[in-house]
Amino acid sequence: MSLTIDNTTWKDEYCLGNLDVDKEHKKIFSLAQKTLELQEEKDEEVIKNELKRIIDELGFYVATHYLIEQEFLETQQYPYVKEHTQLHKQAVKALNEFIANLGNLSIAEVQEQLCDLIEIHFLNHILYEDSKYTAWENSLDSYQKSFHWDESFEINDEAFDKRNKELFTLAQEAFQEAPCCGSRDEKIRKMVNYVYDYMKIHFREEEALMKEYNYPHLAKHLLRHRNIIKQMNRLVVQLPNSDTAYFEKQLANLLEATFIYHVMDEDQNFRKWIKEAQ
Ligand SMILES: [Fe+2]
Numbered sequence: 001m002s003l004t005i006d007n008t009t010w011k012d013e014y015c016l017g018n019l020d021v022d023k024e025h026k027k028i029f030s031l032a033q034k035t036l037e038l039q040e041e042k043d044e045e046v047i048k049n050e051l052k053r054i055i056d057e058l059g060f061y062v063a064t065h066y067l068i069e070q071e072f073l074e075t076q077q078y079p080y081v082k083e084h085t086q087l088h089k090q091a092v093k094a095l096n097e098f099i100a101n102l103g104n105l106s107i108a109e110v111q112e113q114l115c116d117l118i119e120i121h122f123l124n125h126i127l128y129e130d131s132k133y134t135a136w137e138n139s140l141d142s143y144q145k146s147f148h149w150d151e152s153f154e155i156n157d158e159a160f161d162k163r164n165k166e167l168f169t170l171a172q173e174a175f176q177e178a179p180c181c182g183s184r185d186e187k188i189r190k191m192v193n194y195v196y197d198y199m200k201i202h203f204r205e206e207e208a209l210m211k212e213y214n215y216p217h218l219a220k221h222l223l224r225h226r227n228i229i230k231q232m233n234r235l236v237v238q239l240p241n242s243d244t245a246y247f248e249k250q251l252a253n254l255l256e257a258t259f260i261y262h263v264m265d266e267d268q269n270f271r272k273w274i275k276e277a278q
């Protein structure tokens with residue numbers, strides 16, 4: 001997907017509650033926005049200078065922000081600082097590799113790779129990884145969730161639409177602190193089982209449909225599905241060693257930030273395309 005107006009726009013729900021950390025996160029969003037806007041620029045000199053400035057700022061950000069954030073997480077006694085620090089190291093590595101390879105790239109390639117780098121290692125990190133701290137700190141009920149099923153998500157295939165609708169209900173249930181029936185463990189088991197069924201059945205159905213219609217973005221979409229499966233697997237392997245309440249929040253977060261977002265945004269592109277093709 002790379003950079004879009006939507007994913008480069010800062011939302012208050014991304015706040016971690018530490019002024020310095022949040023200020024720097026906002027900075028990354030405005031840097032992402034500038035990188036996106038630069039795609040409209042025609043003057044090569046301006047593009048070159050601006051790219052240099054953005055890359056320098058990213059370098060400065062990784063050198064300062066990560067230390068501030070890690071220190072904040074440590075003082076809050078966040079139990080996953082070690083894993084989180086590892087992700088920061090991966091972002092530094094990706095940025096360094098990108099910088100080392102700059103000499104071999106055309107300006108267009110630099111722009112393209114920079115957009116991907118910012119999306120994957122910086123924006124997504126704030127959205128899906130830094131936000132885990134908020135999930136750990138807050139109670140489930142304190143979340144204000146605004147996602148709802150919308151008829152525009154339908155493709156007029158009953159079983160297909162039903163599964164997506166159920167996913168929304170499940171994600172909403174995931175944010176209810178007191179499970180309607182059974183224990184917290186049962187709730188988690190039910191959710192995890194449902195999500196695996198969803199990935200197995202729904203992803204396969206959707207991919208088959210995309211093939212049938214010769215959807216031009218099939219390869220990218222397949223990759224997205226694989227990444228979602230990976231994210232889910234990464235979460236589930238933590239289950240035996242995780243605190244149940246924390247895992248429950250992580251799962252709710254993943255359901256919204258990854259699964260619901262995917263249906264609302266990336267799948268939506270396909271649905272629009274199908275409707276126009278028909
Ligand atoms: Fe951060």
Ligand SMILES: [Fe+2]
Pocket residue numbers: 069084088125129130
């Ligand atoms: Fe972080």
Ligand SMILES: [Fe+2]
Pocket residue numbers: 206221225262266267
């Ligand atoms: Fe999909």
